[in-house]
Amino acid sequence: MTLLRMITTLMVVLGALLATPAHAQIADTELTPLVDALAPGNFKDREAAIGALVATGDPRVVPILQVLLEGELYFDEATGKVVFTSASSGKGTITDPVTAAELPEITEDGLEKVKVNNGLRRVLRTAIGQMTLLSEDPGVRLFAAQSILRDADPAQLELLDSAISAETDSSIRRVMEQARAAIVLKTPDAAIEDWQAAIPVVQAIGGRDALNTLTTALNTAPEDVKPLIQTAIDGLARDRAVWDVAQNIWFGISLGSVLLLAAIGLAITFGVMGVINMAHGEMVMLGAYTTFVVQEIIRQNYPGLFDWSLAIALPLAFLFTGLVGVAIERGIIRFLYGRPLETLLATWGLSLIIQQAVQRIFTANIREVGNPTWMSGSFELGGLAITWNRFYIVIFALMVFVALLLVLKYTAIGLHMRAVTQNRRMASAMGIRTPLVDALTFGLGSGIAGLAGVALSQIGNVSPNLGQGYIIDSFMVVVFGGVGNLWGTLVGALTLGIANKFIEPYAGAVLGKIIILVLIILFIQRRPRGLFALKGRSIEA
């Protein structure tokens, strides 16, 4: 293996040297057998074949390698000829990768994929990187420089030097210089001055990658520069430690926002109305399935609207789960006011019915709810890595919270809700139609659970059991925060989220959860009414 690697590397270097001065094309008859050599044998043979291709320095090799990297390169089983399929050639026909001529005698049925695995993908990325380092297109050059930085293969030093001297774009040159520095740190016999120059460049990359490179270099470095490297590592590690705390807080806020979303609907039905609604989780689940249905319809009919699917799903989920909530209140719960045990059992039974119904309709399989492109991936904020989906969910949770607060405070229905919960008989005497208000309040709580479902479908999975995972946590948040107080729910959710994330690294996820539960039990012992107890003359007091 090492021998092969060395040979490959050697070929890569040779290829680079050949490729650098001129984009030399070799004869089709020479190139074709080299391309066909990609098909037979195992991954090691393929790695050697790639090396041989790179060694030609022929510009036609790059698209072939790119297609191979995407796993779209095929070969004809009968003849062993490597071809571009209709999809990869972009012409709708099977073509020869070297001459681009059409090959009518080969059919799609006889084609077999040229297999790539992780190891080969790495080799390919490096190969493409070095073949395109001198490309005209700055985007391609930047990408090539980044892939060389990732591998930091000492064999590419000379190629990189010539690329740096030719580079005009300062940002690309910076990446190239970083790559060069990383390579120097991998070459123990480089001059001391080179080491001294390389260390601050690598340190400036920052983050884990730099730490990684420096730690590895520490073992092979010449004695003279070791203290310098150690200082750089210490500096980076100090930064890292600070950022790790910030990262933990962010994870906590993110977890807290998920808890908040799941609990905020319950804060209305349980906190404000006093109904122990075990089917709350199922409302979240129905919201998530609404998202799924909306996405399915969009996928089949209007694929262009996919990035808007969540915006379309939100009002629909709110309306749908809200209506289900009203139906539950009118159909079941209104007969059970003041009988908490029966309410608990009835809503628990209801939750099982809803789960099984959903399972009948959508089967028990996990359903795919896609992330719109603007919710995929992550971005860096200093040393923080923040994933977009979590970021938007935090924002969304806060928006829902504020909106709910405003509804309760400044609208007529909000006023009625507060009046009814504070003193039902008095409110009724003042002319408020309490049954209607009850139904609307329950509908509002359920609708918000539906909104939570839309958001949670973006981070978890959508299956009939989705709600069960959140019901315990939701009750925990509401009880901890203080029943009947929205601010309590907010503070409770964030506190639990952050506490959880600070305990988890030390105690592990399983023990962490137990510790949190124990802490909550102790806390409730001390303060039975939660963080923000309602003061004043409540009806049950």
Added chain:
Amino acid sequence: MTVVNRAFAGLGLGVAMTMGAVAVPALAQDETIKVGVLHSLSGTMAISETTLKDTMLFLIDEQNKKGGLLGKQLEAVVVDPASDWPLFAEKARELIEVNGVAAVFGCWTSSSRKSVLPVFEELNSILFYPVQYEGEESQRNVFYTGAAPNQQAIPAVDYLMENEGVERWVLAGTDYVYPQTTNKILEQYLMDKGVAAEDIMINYTPFGHSDWQTIVSDIKTFGSTGKKTAVVSTINGDANVPFYKELANQGIKAEDIPVVAFSVGEEELAGFDTTPLVGHLAAWNYFQSVDVPENAAFIEAWQTFMGNPDKVTNDPMEATVIGFNLWVQAVEKAGTTDTDAVLDAIIGLETPNLTGGIAKMLPNHHLTKPVLIGEIQADGQFEVVSESELVPGDAWSDFLPESKMIEADWTAPISCGNYNTETKACGATAM
């Protein structure tokens, strides 16, 4: 509770009877051979187990079309143990005592299997268990048609060491018996191979864990020491989707830190977009993408039966198929469905598996299986990157000091599941 259960069982029975009736309108036999199907149709495991119930109905339907077994029609008795481990034992007892089934096909989690073991022993019936498991067990009445650790976990680790040059390992799993035992075996195996203790990180999470931020970020940190790192995942059930989503979002690529999973198959991948996951691995004994005629025929018949051309197949389904075919053969050979006769007859029987090889029932109640390593593709299928010869399943791991001298052999003269080769006696206990 019991009333509800009875109602469910009745419902299952009703469904099964109707199916039988549809299959053979003309024969109208009063005597059938009953086959128990013990898979959760509700609760957390329904996601995985419902498909196996359908597989059983499919197999029984096919067998009845071929004329049934011993001249009788087969009849499925479906019960729902609802992902509730103690309920599995109750339902198993009901299947055997009340319905008088000839054999039971069922269970998924090791917890459910452990729960039914005493029932099968006491009532002397047969269980076919179709899921990969942690080993360290061989029971007279149970046939393990899924992979033992030496048919899945160990070869997967070997592949990563040889082909990816992995030196640092994260063993991540759900907190229950299968991941814990598997990780214990793997840890010992890695240590034997010279991996230092600080290069192994073991992490457990609860069932259905959904917040993977910290763990994925820890894996990232653990993997940034310059040594090639891989994650060996025994994460089970629906916790996988958020785990892979978090991996993708935090930008962990398979080329940097590959994840090899033992519980993620085609069925689980159907739940999300796999484009960011291309290159992560899974180790199984079957993949839907295996291109052999047996498999193509099976997939087509299955999709027709389900009326859904997108329905995927997976490894535990293949294990169910093999188990069922071996049972049918054994009953035919024995000429009866009597438990003791079938137990004797089945050892040494062979049936083609769906990947072009032969599954042979070994004296330790495990099978010979090929080990396949597959990389996840953008279409949710696996591309096989490594395929081994047929590996005989080893019930007791050779890598744990406390179980390496134990063998299982259910043929005379040993006839026990825990024979200690050093003391030459049965009854050894490990773990």
